[in-house]
Amino acid sequence: MKLIPPFTYYKPETIEEAISLLDEFKEAKVIAGGTDLIPLIRDGKYTPQKMVDISFIDELNFVREEGGYIKIGAATTHSDILNSKILNEKTNVLVQAVKNLGSPQIRNLGTIGGNLCNASPAADTAPPLLVLEAELLIQGSKGERRIPVKDFFLGPGKTILKRNEILREIHIPSEVGKMKGVFLKLGRREAHTLSIVCTAVLLKADTEFEDIRIALGAVAPIPIRAKETESYLRGKEVTEKKIDEGTEIVKKEVKPITDVRGTKEYRTEMSKVFVKRAINKALKGEVECK
Numbered sequence: 001m002k003l004i005p006p007f008t009y010y011k012p013e014t015i016e017e018a019i020s021l022l023d024e025f026k027e028a029k030v031i032a033g034g035t036d037l038i039p040l041i042r043d044g045k046y047t048p049q050k051m052v053d054i055s056f057i058d059e060l061n062f063v064r065e066e067g068g069y070i071k072i073g074a075a076t077t078h079s080d081i082l083n084s085k086i087l088n089e090k091t092n093v094l095v096q097a098v099k100n101l102g103s104p105q106i107r108n109l110g111t112i113g114g115n116l117c118n119a120s121p122a123a124d125t126a127p128p129l130l131v132l133e134a135e136l137l138i139q140g141s142k143g144e145r146r147i148p149v150k151d152f153f154l155g156p157g158k159t160i161l162k163r164n165e166i167l168r169e170i171h172i173p174s175e176v177g178k179m180k181g182v183f184l185k186l187g188r189r190e191a192h193t194l195s196i197v198c199t200a201v202l203l204k205a206d207t208e209f210e211d212i213r214i215a216l217g218a219v220a221p222i223p224i225r226a227k228e229t230e231s232y233l234r235g236k237e238v239t240e241k242k243i244d245e246g247t248e249i250v251k252k253e254v255k256p257i258t259d260v261r262g263t264k265e266y267r268t269e270m271s272k273v274f275v276k277r278a279i280n281k282a283l284k285g286e287v288e289c290k
């Protein structure tokens with residue numbers, strides 16, 4: 001195993017302090033849990049000379065409901081999300097995604113902000129946040145900006161964040177708690193593995209699909225919403241035939257690649273299979289937002 005090159009470590013206690021460090025040192029890099037960053041440094045893909053550790057900043061570690069939103073601090077760990085009463089009761093689809101993310105050790109260190117900012121197409125928290133239509137609060141020295149999560153990702157490893165900005169909070173509209181949500185993941189093993197395909201589905205349906213939102217990860221350069229499939233199904237009767245016809249469209253919406261985890265053909269087929277499975281599970285209320 002390669003050694004990590006020496007760097008200067010900063011442990012700010014406030015967001016302002018962290019941002020002023022990023023402003024002062026152009027070569028500084030934010031670190032939260034380090035579960036994505038440290039392996040990249042070991043591989044020689046990054047050699048930051050200064051690291052600003054945001055994981056001890058209290059203002060970035062919380063889950064609370066206020067002003068019609070469930071708000072999550074960006075440095076909240078996956079374990080804290082898994083154990084959050086508010087999230088379990090109101091946006092269970094995010095909790096489902098975190099349940100099988102990595103291993104207990106990874107969940108104890110890894111953060112939701114790190115998962116998003118690392119911008120892997122396979123980031124497991126992205127599809128739930130896409131269907132929940134979450135907004136991101138970003139802070140820099142010139143102030144704050146809010147953007148929908150769908151506009152955050154630019155490509156593998158790339159986001160709209162500027163070098164001296166910090167992802168501060170994730171805001172989920174509270175009203176989505178009325179919809180049924182399901183997250184499913186296909187990996188090479190049951191746990192401790194990155195997704196070959198993952199999907200989040202949120203729906204409201206009785207005899208017809210009143211509303212349906214579908215997102216997928218690991219099947220395009222960025223996590224995506226399957227908008228054409230959603231439009232086809234919205235307003236349609238809930239029948240096996242319609243679900244089958246609708247989910248066939250998913251295969252045209254994904255743009256997967258072949259890599260060590262799976263071929264593009266396999267990912268395309270599995271996208272349909274997993275979206276269909278998630279819809280059926282949500283309809284049966286097998287996993288439901290309260």
Ligand SMILES: Cc1cc2nc3c(=O)[nH]c(=O)nc-3n(C[C@H](O)[C@H](O)[C@H](O)COP(=O)(O)OP(=O)(O)OC[C@H]3O[C@@H](n4cnc5c(N)ncnc54)[C@H](O)[C@@H]3O)c2cc1C
Pocket residue numbers: 029030031032033034035036037038039054074075100101102103106109110111112113114115116117118122123124125161165166167168192193194195
């Ligand atoms: C063995 C193993 C298994 C894994 N399994 C999974 C899995 O199943 N599913 C999955 O999705 N991921 C998985 N991962 C990836 C990783 O654990 C997650 O992406 C994790 O959430 C990253 O969070 P972190 O706090 O460790 O990020 P870090 O490594 O600290 O940071 C990641 C990147 O985000 C930036 N960053 C972090 N926080 C902020 C912020 N608030 N503002 C601005 N920039 C920020 C950092 O500068 C860095 O570029 C796995 C990793 C390992 C090592």
